[in-house]
Amino acid sequence: ICCCCFLPSQCSLLCWPLAVLIQCLLPPVLGRSFLFRCLQITSFANSSWWRTDGLAWLGELQTHRWSNASDKIDSVKPWAQGTFSSQLQSVFRGYRSSFTRDVQEFAKMLSLEYPIELQLSAGCEVHPGNISENFVYAAYEGKYILSFQGSAWEPAPHAPHLVESVVKVLNQDRGTSEILQGLLRDTCPQLVNGILEKGKSELEKQVKPEAWLSRGPSPGPGRLLLVCHVSGFYPQPVWVMWMRGEQEQQGTQRGDFLPNGDETWYLQATLDVAAGEAAGLACRVKHSSLGGQDLVLYWDGSHNSVGLTILLTCLALLFMLILGLTLWMRRHR
Known part of the structure; x- marks a missing residue:
């Protein structure tokens, strides 16, 4: 029918929803x-x-x-x-x-x-x-x-x-x-x-995807890289798109399918936008396991980059370690 059935990462934008629709309608x-x-x-x-x-x-x-x-x-x-x-x-x-x-x-x-x-x-x-x-x-x-x-x-x-x-x-x-x-x-x-x-x-198994948003490395001054992560789904065919209302954002870039250790899959879709245009955007995910109930995640501007999240987590753990060590030393003087 089209390349999506076997090479989803190389499909046209029209091919993606068709592949997922076929997957949903065909018997197991x-x-x-x-x-x-x-x-x-x-x-x-x-x-x-x-x-x-x-x-x-x-x-x-x-x-x-x-x-x-x-x-x-x-x-x-x-x-x-x-x-x-x-x-x-x-x-x-x-x-x-x-x-x-x-x-x-x-x-x-x-x-x-x-x-x-x-x-x-x-x-x-x-x-x-x-x-x-x-x-x-x-x-x-x-x-x-x-x-x-x-x-x-x-x-x-x-x-x-x-x-x-x-x-x-x-x-x-x-x-x-x-x-x-x-x-x-x-x-x-x-x-x-x-x-x-x-x-x-x-x-025949169907595993529902999980999705979350993050901010990627800045593409340049005044611009944002929005990242939609989709993970844990099976079978592989999936449709992921950045949307504004019902309008697909043609600048959406999809990465390669990456295998998880449990035979499910991971995929990310990114969108490079001007900082002032990010409001109102959402990531939509279609998959056969969802029974027609798409996942929709709205960008609200509060998403930190993955690197920043890791850094803040490490700093918090370091602070707790220093605080605990200080209290222990005071008690054993």
Whole structure:
């Protein structure tokens, strides 16, 4: 529908409320789309030393991991255990050894210099009605170089010419391409549906956000930086906007989503305004857990900066410590 579903921090202002509205109206879990992605990093120090590590995510939750020291995929969530069958575990072990061998052969063929670092992202997005899309992207030293599209490998638009040689060799191996097609088209959606069924209760959970206001570092003479903090919410899609009445303030800047330790999220939205124009502004928060009852916090000019609050708290504690120490010394003279 729009980028908000997966990259909220990069959305247009119109996209934000649409994403949250969709989240509120769709039935739980199976009524909305889920993105399952596996992320792999493989590093080669030289032709005889390498390591491969990876993670798997369903939406915002990490479900699986594999480390270089292990020959199997481990579940991070209890309800994700058993979703990788013994057959899939065997496929993974075969893939890891063949991937290492292929990279070594390509490095020799293309006269690449070590160290070499490769990143891969693969998975599928499952939509309601058993509709799915799949993807495989590969990067070399952090730069996107090729992808698997339909039934064949394709070089990235601005990839080095050497990548075309790699793609040509990969596409000659029709057997491997057909196996990859089957894994992406059939196995991946089946795996996602199995995870959704077992993890339904956690994936359906709704945690309400908490919000508070503060004053940030001054942007300049006669100006204020208003900061709206939103924390502790789940799932991730949320809409935060500085408002004047019902009018959205287009200067609102949102930071990146930051994870809390309890798998909820934190986000802040700032607004740079002239000091005389801050009165009447409010921060509005929309989230699926609020049931349509938005959080609205009004700026009244009394909000101190976080740094100032910490400083005053420390001074108060120091004063109490000195006072207590003085009284103790008087009593023990």
